[in-house]
Amino acid sequence: MAVLLGAGQGMAAEADAPKGSLVIIGGALRSENVPVWSRIVSLAGGEGARIAVFGSASANPQFAGDTNVERLNKYGARAFFVPVAVTLAGTDYLAAADDPELAEAVRSAGGAYFAGGDQSRITRALRRPDGSNTRVLDALWDMYRRGGVIAGTSAGAAIMSSTMFYNARTVLATLKQGVEEGNEIAPGLGFIGEDIFVDQHLLVRGRFARMFPAMLKKGYKLGLGIDENTAMVVTADRQVEIVGYRGALMLDMKDATAREGMFNVSNVKLSYLDNGDRLNLATGVITPPREKADGKLDPAKPYYRGPLFSADILGNSTVIDLMARLIDSDQREAVGIALGSPLDKEPEVGFEFRFTREADSVGYQSPISDAYSVYRVRLDIRPIVVRQPLYQYR
Incomplete structure (x- = not known):
């Protein structure tokens, strides 16, 4: 049983659209979450897949990187640590991010994984001071366009959209005071495209509400927020599947209206996608999993x-x-x-x-x-x- 939510919500397909997938994790991903870890390895090529691990967001990137390399290898990968991080002691992160050999290792991998922490550390490490892409970031895009997977948890999820929360206030303060570019929000890496806003730790921390001011500020019509220990798997044909412990909220603001002054918005369409639900971003159709197909509520x-x-x-x-x-x-x-x-x-x-x-x-x-x-x-x-x-x- 499929439910139509309105066509035209997704970005139009382009000839050079990435052939790869995204695994967007809401944070707090447990090592025993078999469905999520296994999906990352599978999308990267299966047993023996080379996966580039970025600890860039972490205050201790070496530890975060090594830990996640070990976890991915436990599920069959041949992961390796990428030493590009602003907090990695004894390294020049800008030089590392423009190292041709390191860039080629990332480009030839089957996937990449971004650990959690502070998302601004990721964008700072992978973009030059003038805002241009480093060689490693270009290599990530090449790998993704070729068919590789890019996965990220928490901060690694925030970078997936073209706008991300940066120096965010509390949820309630965000509703009261709004957001400004360069303060509460900043450019992300945009792997999911220009039309979708992404947020993480969504249900546990009540963050769904802070998405509205950011989306209004930047003109987003569709937002996806994912909860902890849960992933949104986004395929090349713009299909989304919810995998893991809980679920995700979809915020549809296509027909929403906002008033001037203190935050005030009407006619948002809110959907909760539980584990196993699927969403077609191009058509707006949501399909529940088989176990719920006969459970439509009367x-x-x-x-x-x-x-x-x-x-x-x-x-x-x-x-x-x-x-x-x-x-x-x-x-x-x-x-x-x-x-x-x-x-x-x-x-x-x-x-x-x-x-x-x-x-x-x-x-x-x-x-x-x-x-x-x-x-x-x-x-x-x-x-x-x-x-x-x-x-x-x-």
Whole structure:
């Protein structure tokens, strides 16, 4: 069973489009996550695949690199460490990034893997001070265009889009104060294309909400945010598959409208893609996995009854829990609130997140794990005022 989310959301295919794949991991990838590690090795060529490992984002790139080389080799690869990192002691990272032999080793590999840390260290290491590509970065693109895989976790996921979070504030502060180029956001490496915004640690840290100001600022219509210990596998034909522990949120802002002033947006379409779900970026079609295909929810037979509300919509996985209850409920709407500390800047300002189940909203439930997939729920976000200080109820 496939669900159409609207055509034309993906970037038009080009003759020189990469033939390779991306494995975009939301962070905290565990060594025992067989589906994700095995997929990386498989896409790089299978048993014995050469994979270039970048510890560039880490404060200790040698340790991060060696650890991930060991993990990839455990799953059948022949991985090698790439000594290009601004924090790698005793090295000139700019000279290393322009070393012809190192670039050729990356170019001839079957894939590359970027460890987590600070994504600005990756872009600083792989771009020259004038913004041009180093030889190693050009080699990565050559390998990817030829058919190799580029994988990355946490910071290694953030670099996948053409814009990435840089010196980001908290999620709530981002909603209140917005983002500026060169401060909260900066150029990424853009492997996924110019049309998709990517973020990571999404559900555990409530980061889905900070994607909206960044997307509005840069004009993105589609955003993909991936949770921890989970991956989005993006193939050359723009097919996305969710693999791993949890899932991803898709933010469709094609028909969204925003008001001036404090962050206020209406008519975002929000979809939760669970493990096994597939998305066609070119057509907008989402397909649930086989185990959910017969589990389409009937609005006439809801499981949950009564008002749906969360006092902390930015909490760990709260947004998908509320979406799951809404899609399987007798209610048309659910409301979540985001508030900060009384010591925050503008402590009286919070935000209301209003989720609406519309005619084209669809939900699926697995009979095995009870996990939900939820497609096309409407989301409106508006600022609210909470009187401060808070008083005891009498």
